[in-house]
Every structure is written in structure tokens, then in C-alpha cells.
Amino acid sequence: MFLIGAVSLVALLTIAPQQPAADDPAPAVRRLAATARLAAEEYRVGVSDGRVTAPAEVEEARLFLAEARRSAALLPRSEGRPAIAAIDSILALVAEVAPADSLDARVERLALNLSRHLGVSLDETPEAAPSIARGAVVYRNNCASCHGGLGRGDGPMAAGLTPRPADLTAATLRTTSPLDYYHRITIGVAGTAMPAYETRLSAADRWAAAVYATLLRLPAAQGEVPPALQSFATTAHMSDSAALAALGIRGEPGAADLARLAAVRAWQGSAAGSTDAVFRTVRAQLDSAFDLVRHGNGPAASAKAFDAYMTFEQVERSVRARNAGLADKLEAAFAALRTRAAGGATTAELGQIRSELAAQLENAERVVGDPLSPINLFFQSFVLMLREGLEAILIVGALLTFLTRTGASHRRRDIHIGVGAALGASLLTAAVLETVFQVTPGRREAIEGLTMMVATVVLFYVSYWLLSKMEVVKWNSFVKSKVQDAVTSGSSLALASAAFLAVYREGFETVLFYKALFVSGGAGATVMPVVSGIVAGLAILVVVYFAINRFGVRLPLKPFFGITSAFLYYMAFVFAGKGIAELQEGGLVPTTILSWAPRVPSLGIYPTLESLSAQAVLIVLFVAALVWTFVIEPRRLRVTSVMVPDAAAPLPLSAGTSRELLRSLDRMETDLAELRSEVERMRSQIVTPRPSSSPAPPPRS
Numbered sequence: 001m002f003l004i005g006a007v008s009l010v011a012l013l014t015i016a017p018q019q020p021a022a023d024d025p026a027p028a029v030r031r032l033a034a035t036a037r038l039a040a041e042e043y044r045v046g047v048s049d050g051r052v053t054a055p056a057e058v059e060e061a062r063l064f065l066a067e068a069r070r071s072a073a074l075l076p077r078s079e080g081r082p083a084i085a086a087i088d089s090i091l092a093l094v095a096e097v098a099p100a101d102s103l104d105a106r107v108e109r110l111a112l113n114l115s116r117h118l119g120v121s122l123d124e125t126p127e128a129a130p131s132i133a134r135g136a137v138v139y140r141n142n143c144a145s146c147h148g149g150l151g152r153g154d155g156p157m158a159a160g161l162t163p164r165p166a167d168l169t170a171a172t173l174r175t176t177s178p179l180d181y182y183h184r185i186t187i188g189v190a191g192t193a194m195p196a197y198e199t200r201l202s203a204a205d206r207w208a209a210a211v212y213a214t215l216l217r218l219p220a221a222q223g224e225v226p227p228a229l230q231s232f233a234t235t236a237h238m239s240d241s242a243a244l245a246a247l248g249i250r251g252e253p254g255a256a257d258l259a260r261l262a263a264v265r266a267w268q269g270s271a272a273g274s275t276d277a278v279f280r281t282v283r284a285q286l287d288s289a290f291d292l293v294r295h296g297n298g299p300a301a302s303a304k305a306f307d308a309y310m311t312f313e314q315v316e317r318s319v320r321a322r323n324a325g326l327a328d329k330l331e332a333a334f335a336a337l338r339t340r341a342a343g344g345a346t347t348a349e350l351g352q353i354r355s356e357l358a359a360q361l362e363n364a365e366r367v368v369g370d371p372l373s374p375i376n377l378f379f380q381s382f383v384l385m386l387r388e389g390l391e392a393i394l395i396v397g398a399l400l401t402f403l404t405r406t407g408a409s410h411r412r413r414d415i416h417i418g419v420g421a422a423l424g425a426s427l428l429t430a431a432v433l434e435t436v437f438q439v440t441p442g443r444r445e446a447i448e449g450l451t452m453m454v455a456t457v458v459l460f461y462v463s464y465w466l467l468s469k470m471e472v473v474k475w476n477s478f479v480k481s482k483v484q485d486a487v488t489s490g491s492s493l494a495l496a497s498a499a500f501l502a503v504y505r506e507g508f509e510t511v512l513f514y515k516a517l518f519v520s521g522g523a524g525a526t527v528m529p530v531v532s533g534i535v536a537g538l539a540i541l542v543v544v545y546f547a548i549n550r551f552g553v554r555l556p557l558k559p560f561f562g563i564t565s566a567f568l569y570y571m572a573f574v575f576a577g578k579g580i581a582e583l584q585e586g587g588l589v590p591t592t593i594l595s596w597a598p599r600v601p602s603l604g605i606y607p608t609l610e611s612l613s614a615q616a617v618l619i620v621l622f623v624a625a626l627v628w629t630f631v632i633e634p635r636r637l638r639v640t641s642v643m644v645p646d647a648a649a650p651l652p653l654s655a656g657t658s659r660e661l662l663r664s665l666d667r668m669e670t671d672l673a674e675l676r677s678e679v680e681r682m683r684s685q686i687v688t689p690r691p692s693s694s695p696a697p698p699p700r701s
Contacts, residue, residue, distance in 0.1 A: 025075050029120045031198070032071035032083065033111035034183040036090070039064035040107045041180070044100040052097060056163070060191040065091050067187065079117055086110045125179070126207055128277030129232040129268050131314055135212030138205045142197065143213075151216030161193050169217040174240035178265075181210035182236075202310030211265065214240075218262035219255060225267045235264055275315055279365045282311050283358075286337075290354060293341050302342035309334040312361075318368040323585060326363055333357045359584075359591035362608065366581050366601070374529040376602065377517065381533025383567055384513050389541040392506040396499065397548060418499025425500075426507025433515055449586055452579030455516035458509060460572045460618060516575050519582070569622055576618055577604025580611040 039061040046057030065087055072083035090106050115122050140149070148155040151168030158165050166189075185206045188196035197206060229235055229246060238246065243264050249257045285308035292301035312330065320327035337353050345353075396419055400412055433451075514534075518526055581604075583589040589610050597607035605615070 025079070025118050026120045028071045028074040029114050029118055030122055030124070031187060032068045032075075032114065033122045035064045035068040035071065035187055036087070036107045036110060038180075038183055038187070039068065039090075040100070040104050043094060043103050047097055047100055050097055050099070056191065058094065060189070061094060062091065063191055065094070075114075075118075079114060083110065083114060086113075124203065125233050125236045126204070126277070126281060127233060128281070130204065130208040130211045132208070132212055132215070132266060132268065134205065134314065135208035135210075138201065138209040139212050142201070143209065146193070151213065163192060165192075165194070168213055171217070173217060174244075176214075177239045177242075178207075178210045178214050178236045180239075181213050182206055185209055202307050204307070204311045204314065214265050215262060218265065219259050221262035221266045222256070222259035223263050225263050229264045230267055232267075235267075275318075275365070275368055278311060278314050279361060282308050282361060285311060286354070286357060289337065289341060290350065293345075293350060298342045298344065302338045305334065305337045305341055309338070315364070315368055319364045323363075323367050326360060326367065326585065330357070330360050330364060333360060355593070358593045359608075362591060362593060362606065363581070363585050366606065367585065373602075377526060377529035378533045378536075380517055380571065381514070381530040382537045383533075384510065384517070384571075385534050385537025386540055387567070388506045388510045388513075389537060390544065392503050393541065393545055393548065395502045395506075414496045415499045418496035418501075419503050421496070422500045422503035422507055425504050426511055429508055430511045430515075433511060449579050449582030449584075449588065451512070452516045452519060452575045452582060455512050456572045456575045456579055456614075456618070458512060460569065460621065513571070516579075519578075569618075573615055573618055574602075574604035576614045577606055577611045580608070580614050581606055584608065584610065 042057045042064065043061035046052060046054040046061065052058050069084055069087045072080050072087060074080070075083060086106070087110070090103060090110070093103050093106065111122055114120070139147075144155055145157045146155045146161065146165040147153055147168055148158065148165075153165040153167040155165065184194070185201070186196065186198045188194050201209070226247070229243065235243060240261060243261055244253055244257060247257070247260055247264070249260075253261070285304055289301045289304040289308060292298075292304060309331075312334070316327055316330075319330070333353060333356050337350075337357065340349060340353065396415065400415055514530065517530060580589060584591045592609035594607045594609055594612065597612060598605060599607050605612070
């Protein structure tokens with residue numbers, strides 16, 4: 001046993017770094033605290049009532065304290081000497097077989113003093129739960145040969161080891177937390193053949209292996225995870241016993257209780273939240289790496305950059321699946337940072353590497369972490385279909401109504417022909433647009449970005465157009481002018497063309513907007529929410545159509561146009577930000593990071609100069625449109641009516657009399673149009689007699 005402990009200690013001395021850690025004492029402080037706490041745990045197992053009940057455990061405690069003493073020697077002298085003295089006093093308590101509580105208190109006081117004096121966080125617990133899939137890979141490659149594939153301590157190498165590897169499925173490990181596993185993986189287990197993986201595995205891989213190891217003794221996960229236990233920063237410090245107590249389970253847990261515990265241990269959080277946490281961690285690690293370079297500690301900076309890259313590896317496959325070129329650029333940038341940080345790069349070179357990494361990480365986070373929620377996609381899809389469909393119904397219905405009022409109801413067929421042709425052209429447009437996306441996969445980001453920018457322009461135009469037609473009089477005037485021109489021309493093609501253009505515009509907008517919506521939703525579960533929104537919108541449209549045609553229901557145009565204008569502007573604002581983001585991913589637009597800017601993907605807001613500039617232009621245009629529509633144009637019309645009066649002096653009329661007079665004039669105009677149409681119809685029915693070629697008979701006398 002003593003020989004094994006000595007060999008293990010020599011291995012720890014060989015693997016761990018030998019240079020003083022004056023520049024960055026954090027690794028030495030964390031290693032000291034971890035080994036001292038493990039010593040306290042082993043000592044508690046080995047003593048009882050002032051007697052040594054497990055000499056091997058007490059010996060392991062001594063070996064861990066010896067390693068903690070060595071780590072204390074790497075600290076700055078002002079802190080290292082008191083720490084060494086404190087560890088010697090703890091060793092004296094071990095020799096005296098002091099109560100375990102006394103040892104725990106002394107160890108915690110030592111760790112907290114070092115943490116407070118040197119400003120070091122003792123446990124770097126990740127925000128996001130480590131990947132269990134990655135943990136399985138790390139365990140299989142580094143642990144299974146000794147602990148066995150199922151963790152029972154029966155791996156191929158176990159038979160030749162003394163003591164044998166621990167059985168990770170044992171119920172006695174319920175007092176162990178994922179953090180305890182992490183510490184053991186990091187610094188090894190004194191007195192056994194388990195080495196330290198501090199320099200062999202990244203922190204992310206060690207955490208992943210630790211979480212995977214905690215699941216080996218538990219059944220398959222079942223049940224819901226309470227919100228209070230969905231934070232890995234909380235559960236990482238909790239033993240199985242503590243987690244069971246938090247679940248309200250007392251006494252010996254049954255199979256169902258352990259399944260609920262497994263659900264807590266296996267909780268990975270939402271994909272979006274997990275991805276967001278990964279990128280935050282990567283950026284924090286990169287900031288630490290650049291700080292270390294600035295203080296002249298190149299080797300430590302290179303190691304921290306490697307940790308950042310290993311953290312990025314958790315999302316690298318997802319990035320590569322969406323944009324392989326971007327993943328390659330990020331790998332090259334991480335490699336450049338590791339190499340140049342250790343090789344004495346200039347400040348300008350490091351600044352360029354930092355800017356490139358910041359821009360590429362922003363693009364990567366958009367690729368994998370910014371899909372719209374299913375509810376958001378459904379709502380946008382529903383409102384789009386409802387708005388476009390209602391506007392088409394209003395236009396076609398108005399065209400048919402004015403045909404009837406002008407006595408040209410026999411030409412309804414021309415309207416129907418135009419509507420049918422517009423629907424067919426809309427479907428053809430959708431097929432062409434999708435074909436463009438399929439035949440240009442290499443420039444997909446650029447095509448998607450251009451599509452979203454075109455959608456932004458059209459959305460803004462349509463929102464302003466609807467805003468300008470909010471008044472019923474303006475809407476009636478718009479529709480009346482279209483049908484009046486077509487009817488007066490007498491051409492069937494003119495009337496069908498008017499219907500075609502009115503409906504095809506709606507169809508083209510619908511195709512463009514839905515393609516942009518699919519693009520903004522990202523890959524994955526986008527289709528179902530969008531299609532559900534389309535179906536729900538169509539169902540409402542059918543009800544509205546029958547209500548208008550069967551029961552004469554009149555839609556409130558002003559609220560309809562006002563609400564849909566605001567919604568379309570919101571979509572234009574979102575598409576502007578996401579469209580610029582797509583163009584940045586495609587390399588057509590540069591990425592200039594603004595560290596102070598917020599990041600709100602649901603609104604298309606990203607911390608880049610280019611996307612925020614595009615959205616600022618939209619805000620200015622929106623304000624200008626409001627001012628023009630509600631302030632300048634009404635005032636201009638009033639001024640015009642004063643400066644250019646009618647030939648006859650206006651009569652002083654009350655508001656009610658003016659409205660009645662206007663309605664009478666509208667009715668007179670309609671009656672005149674009907675009379676004109678009737679005259680044209682009667683003229684077309686008059687047959688002019690043709691002159692006879694034979695001479696007329698002579699008159700009778």
C-alpha cells in the first residue's frame with residue numbers, strides 16, 4: 001500500500017506543473033483546495049470515535065495533504081508560507097486522530113482564506129450542464145479499461161491493479177457530488193493507480209466525465225425536473241443524498257426515486273439556453289487568455305485558449321453541419337491564438353486575432369443558437385396568412401361590388417380569371433424561389449440574406465401602404481379607381497389584369513414572406529409551426545369569407561390596417577437584423593462587434609454595427625412615415641383646399657351637413673356610372689339596317 005501511494009505521489013509530482021504560479025495563482029489555489037477537501041473526505045471515512053477504523057483511507061488523506069502542501073509551495077510567498085503552516089497543522093490533527101469535524105473546519109478555513117486573499121474562485125462550475133454524450137466518449141477512452149464499461153470496477157486492466165478500481169455503481173457513493181468526481185478526475189486518487197487528468201483532459205471533458213460517472217449507479221431517467229434543480233451550478237455541488245432530499249424523498253430511495261434523481265443528473269436544459277451558456281463560457285475563457293498574454297504569461301494564455309477551444313467543441317458539430325466554412329475558420333483562429341500567444345505575438349496581431357474570433361463566434365452563435373420559438377413561428381405564420389388573405393378578399397370583394405354597382409356584373413368572369421391566374425403565378429413563384437435555393441447550396445447564406453433583405457423592403461413598403469389606406473374613404477377611393485379604369489376601357493383583359501395584379505401582389509408577398517420566415521426560423525422544427533399557422537389562418541379566412549358573402553359582415557378597416565401595419569413593421573425590423581446576419585455568415589457583409597450592444601435574437605438584434613445600422617434606418621423611416629401620414633399630409637391637404645378654392649365661394653356647412661352632402665355626391669356618382677354603363681349597353685344592342693343594292697320600286701299612281 002505504501003509503495004503504491006509513493007508511486008502515485010511521484011506520478012502527481014511528475015504530471016503537475018513545476019514552475020511557480022506567481023502570475024496566475026488560481027490553478028495552484030484550486031488544486032490545493034481540492035486535494036485538501038478530498039483528504040478531509042477520506043479521513044472522515046477512516047476514523048470513528050477517536051479510532052482509526054480504515055488505515056488505508058487515513059493514509060490516502062495523508063497523501064492528499066502532502067499534495068496540497070506541494071501546491072502551497074507554488075503560491076506567492078506571502079500566501080504560500082501560511083498555507084504550508086496550516087497544512088502542517090492539519091497533518092498534526094491526522095496524527096492525533098482528531099475528530100473529523102475539526103479537520104473539515106480547518107480545511108475549509110484554509111481554502112476560504114486563500115480564495116479571499118488571492119481573489120480566486122475555488123470551483124469553476126460551468127453554467128451549462130456538461131454534455132453527457134461527450135462524457136460517455138471521455139469515459140470510454142480514459143476510464144473504461146479500469147472501471148469497466150458499466151462502472152463496476154471490472155475493466156480489462158482491473159485484475160492487475162491493487163487496490164482494485166472503485167465500483168462506481170456502489171450505493172456508498174451517494175454522498176459524492178459531481179464536483180467531487182471532478183476533483184478526483186482532475187488530481188487523481190492518491191494511493192491508487194488512477195492518475196491526474198488535469199493536463200490530459202480539458203476542464204469541459206473532465207466535467208463531462210464526472211457527470212457521466214454519476215449516472216452509472218442510477219437507472220434510466222424518468223420524471224420531471226423541478227425548476228430549482230435545473231441549474232447545474234446548483235446540482236454540481238449536491239450529493240445524491242442532498243438531491244434526493246431536495247426532491248422531497250426521505251429514507252431509503254426506491255427505483256422510481258432513483259429514476260427521478262437520474263433525471264436531475266441527466267438534465268441538459270434547453271438547446272438554446274445550453275448553447276448560449278457555451279458561447280458565454282468560450283468568450284470568458286478567451287478574455288482570460290488575452291489578459292494572460294497582456295501580463296506576459298504566454299504559456300498559461302495558450303492553455304486557456306485551448307480550454308476555450310475545447311468548450312467550443314461542444315457546439316462545433318452543430319456549427320459545421322450548418323456552415324462548414326465557418327467552423328474551419330474558427331478552428332484556424334483558435335489554433336492561431338494558441339500558437340501566437342505562446343510565441344510572442346505583437347499587440348496588433350493579437351488584436352486582429354481577437355477581432356476575428358469575436359466576429360466568427362457571433363456568426364456561429366447565430367447559426368446554432370438563434371432559432372425562433374415554435375410559438376413565435378406559429379403566431380407570425382398565422383398573422384401573415386390572415387393579413388395577406390384578408391387583403392386579397394377585400395380587394396376582390398371590392399372589385400366585384402363595384403362591378404355590380406356600376407351595372408357590369410356580367411363581367412365578374414373576368415375577375416375570376418384574373419384571380420385564378422394570380423394564384424397559379426404565385427405557386428410558380430414559390431417553385432422558382434425554392435429552386436434557386438436548391439441549385440445554389442454553396443451560396444445559401446448569401447441567397448437567404450438577400451431574400452430576407454428584399455422581404456424587409458417589401459414588408460416596410462406594405463406596412464406604409466396599409467398605413468396610408470387606414471381611412472375607409474381612402475380605401476374606397478383606391479379600389480374605385482382601379483375598377484373604374486378597367487370598366488371604362490371596355491376590355492376584358494384590362495379587368496382581368498387589374499384582378500391579377502391585385503391578387504398576385506398578395507401572392508408574391510406571401511411567398512417572399514414565408515420563405516424569409518422559414519429562413520429566420522432556422523433548421524429543425526420550423527416546418528410544423530409555420531404550416532400550423534398557415535392552416536389556422538386559412539380556416540379563419542374561410543369563416544370570414546362566408547361571413548362577408550352570406551351575412552354581409554363588414555370588416556373594421558381602420559383597426560385591421562393599423563394592427564397589421566404594426567405587425568408587418570415588426571417583421572421587417574426582425575428580418576433586417578437576421579438578413580444582415582445571413583449576409584455576414586456568407587461573407588458578403590463584414591462583422592464589426594459592438595461590445596456594449598445588446599443581443600436579442602427574437603427581435604433580430606445582434607451586437608454588430610452593420611445589423612444595428614440597418615435597423616436604425618428602419619426606425620428613422622418608420623418615424624418619417626408616421627409623421628408624413630398623420631401630420632404633414634393632412635396639413636398639406638388643408639392648406640391646398642384653402643389656397644385653391646372652388647370657383648364658387650364655399651358655403652358655411654356644419655360637419656353633419658357636409659357628411660350627408662358627400663354621401664349624396666357619392667350616390668350621384670354611382671348612379672351616373674350605372675347610367676353610363678346602361679347607355680353603353682343599349683348602344684351596343686342597336687342594329688343599324690344595311691342599305692339595299694336593288695332599285696326601289698316605283699311609286700304607285
